Amino acid sequence: MSTDDRVRPSAGPLPYALSALGVGLLLWGSIWGLFFAPRETFMGDVQRIMYIHVPTAWNAMLALTFAFGCALLSLWQGGWRWDARLEGGLEVGVLLSTLLCMQGSIWAKPTWGVWWDWDPRLTTTAVLVFAFAGILVLRRMVEDPGRRAVWSAVATVVAFVDVPIVYFSVKWWNSLHQMQSSPATVSSAFHWPLRINAFGILFLMSGLIALRTRVAAYRLRGELAPPPEPLPAGVPSAAAFAAAGLQPVALSGQIQGGWEFVIAAYTVSAVVLIGYTASVYMRYRKERARAAAEDAGVAA
Amino acid sequence: MNELWAALGKDLLLQWRTRTQAVAVFVFGAAALLLFSFASGPAAELLRRQAAGFLWLGLMLCSTLALADSFQSESEQRAMEALLLLPASARALYYGKALANWVQLALLGVALVPLMVVLYDAGTRRVVPLFGVILLGSAGLSAPGTLYAGMTAQMRARQTLLPLLLFPLVVPVLLSSVKATSLILTGDPMGQARSWTTLLAAFDLIYWSLCGVVFPKVVEE
Numbered sequence: 001m002s003t004d005d006r007v008r009p010s011a012g013p014l015p016y017a018l019s020a021l022g023v024g025l026l027l028w029g030s031i032w033g034l035f036f037a038p039r040e041t042f043m044g045d046v047q048r049i050m051y052i053h054v055p056t057a058w059n060a061m062l063a064l065t066f067a068f069g070c071a072l073l074s075l076w077q078g079g080w081r082w083d084a085r086l087e088g089g090l091e092v093g094v095l096l097s098t099l100l101c102m103q104g105s106i107w108a109k110p111t112w113g114v115w116w117d118w119d120p121r122l123t124t125t126a127v128l129v130f131a132f133a134g135i136l137v138l139r140r141m142v143e144d145p146g147r148r149a150v151w152s153a154v155a156t157v158v159a160f161v162d163v164p165i166v167y168f169s170v171k172w173w174n175s176l177h178q179m180q181s182s183p184a185t186v187s188s189a190f191h192w193p194l195r196i197n198a199f200g201i202l203f204l205m206s207g208l209i210a211l212r213t214r215v216a217a218y219r220l221r222g223e224l225a226p227p228p229e230p231l232p233a234g235v236p237s238a239a240a241f242a243a244a245g246l247q248p249v250a251l252s253g254q255i256q257g258g259w260e261f262v263i264a265a266y267t268v269s270a271v272v273l274i275g276y277t278a279s280v281y282m283r284y285r286k287e288r289a290r291a292a293a294e295d296a297g298v299a300a
Numbered sequence: 301m302n303e304l305w306a307a308l309g310k311d312l313l314l315q316w317r318t319r320t321q322a323v324a325v326f327v328f329g330a331a332a333l334l335l336f337s338f339a340s341g342p343a344a345e346l347l348r349r350q351a352a353g354f355l356w357l358g359l360m361l362c363s364t365l366a367l368a369d370s371f372q373s374e375s376e377q378r379a380m381e382a383l384l385l386l387p388a389s390a391r392a393l394y395y396g397k398a399l400a401n402w403v404q405l406a407l408l409g410v411a412l413v414p415l416m417v418v419l420y421d422a423g424t425r426r427v428v429p430l431f432g433v434i435l436l437g438s439a440g441l442s443a444p445g446t447l448y449a450g451m452t453a454q455m456r457a458r459q460t461l462l463p464l465l466l467f468p469l470v471v472p473v474l475l476s477s478v479k480a481t482s483l484i485l486t487g488d489p490m491g492q493a494r495s496w497t498t499l500l501a502a503f504d505l506i507y508w509s510l511c512g513v514v515f516p517k518v519v520e521e
Contacts, residue, residue: 075517131468141457151451154514162469169472
């Protein structure tokens with residue numbers, strides 16, 4: 001924690017631009033996937049959940065990998081910048097993984113007949129949500145910024161290394177009960193909505209991580225700032241987720257209907273993503289206003 | 301190496317002096333084993349099949365109590381800082397503490413076995429493999445557990461935070477320990493217990509080396 005002691009939250013419209021581009025692509029890909037892509041032969045309309053589910057899986061893993069990279073850099077290079085980015089990556093990664101579990105659960109009901117299956121990918125994602133959510137709780141509970149940075153980085157590294165171990169142990173554990181089927185060959189007609197949504201979530205995720213990083217940076221700046229000098233009396237104190245879906249089960253026939261599950265999956269995704277975006281934006285506004293008030297107080 | 305022995309000796313002595321607490325943890329584990337049987341009903345066959353899972357869940361619950369308190373004396377008098385001033389590496393301190401915790405957890409696991417046999421009628425003649433699995437499984441709990449106990453020792457919410465951080469991490473240890481123990485208890489026609497034990501040993505190796513590498517970062521100021 002020595003290379004740069006000052007925290008300078010970045011400014012500029014880049015997160016907004018990335019988020020807007022992401023939302024646009026997501027709308028385009030989802031509308032294509034929902035209304036224009038052909039029905040899948042075996043799974044019917046339920047397969048349309050894949051257009052949001054698989055991109056979420058890729059990007060959730062990407063966000064947590066980003067957090068892992070930040071944790072390594074924070075540990076061995078130091079600097080508050082990596083700590084702020086770690087927080088951004090962790091929170092967005094946990095959010096996307098949670099969303100992934102919800103989508104996977106909604107998909108599992110019409111295809112497997114149960115809300116939850118002890119499939120290695122589904123189980124690993126659930127374990128991963130708890131592992132990384134625990135680190136977010138740890139960050140909330142440690143008040144000393146230096147310790148918080150090191151401890152959460154260490155916990156992130158350990159948890160990330162644990163992910164493949166969990167995956168393989170669950171796989172071997174479960175393989176005694178059921179054999180996995182071979183993956184379906186995916187026609188190119190199904191590729192495009194998937195790709196567009198993947199880039200949509202990628203851009204939205206990058207924008208959210210950038211914005212969330214700023215929130216973390218503002219908070220760090222407040223914590224690391226030297227205690228304000230006493231103000232003259234009368235002046236108010238200013239300081240006041242995994243592609244579980246591409247694994248078809250042996251089905252006797254096509255799944256009929258299933259639109260209610262498709263609608264549920266897309267609604268949940270929209271609510272979670274919009275709600276989270278709004279929450280990050282509100283927190284950003286609050287932290288920025290607080291920092292501005294502090295600066296004004298110091299200047300006065 | 302001398303540093304490690306000194307640290308281990310210190311931690312074992314500390315545990316011996318607070319043995320009343322270890323007894324309390326054992327009683328807690330015994331109560332947990334008793335309560336688990338109420339979850340599945342008195343059917344003897346069902347209980348025998350679930351015995352291994354119950355034993356390991358009980359040991360896992362016990363481990364958070366034992367581990368959370370393992371850094372108590374270090375954090376109470378700010379003794380950790382004093383220890384770091386000694387010409388001993390933080391790594392030796394970690395391995396000393398982790399080994400002492402391992403000893404405690406393994407003894408706890410062995411002590412819970414007779415209860416499991418009595419309550420769930422899950423006896424076996426293969427005592428040596430069973431104790432081997434307990435030894436390996438408690439090693440898998442103690443290495444990451446000691447790391448996180450060191451982190452959360454000074455925090456007020458350590459009783460909540462330690463299991464929150466530790467439980468998702470040790471899922472592979474729990475899975476392979478339960479699997480191996482269950483095969484030993486209920487018969488192993490395919491000879492799979494050996495491969496699960498090997499897997500458990502591999503997990504242990506990863507956890508013990510990884511946690512040893514990162515622990516000095518945790519205690520450095």
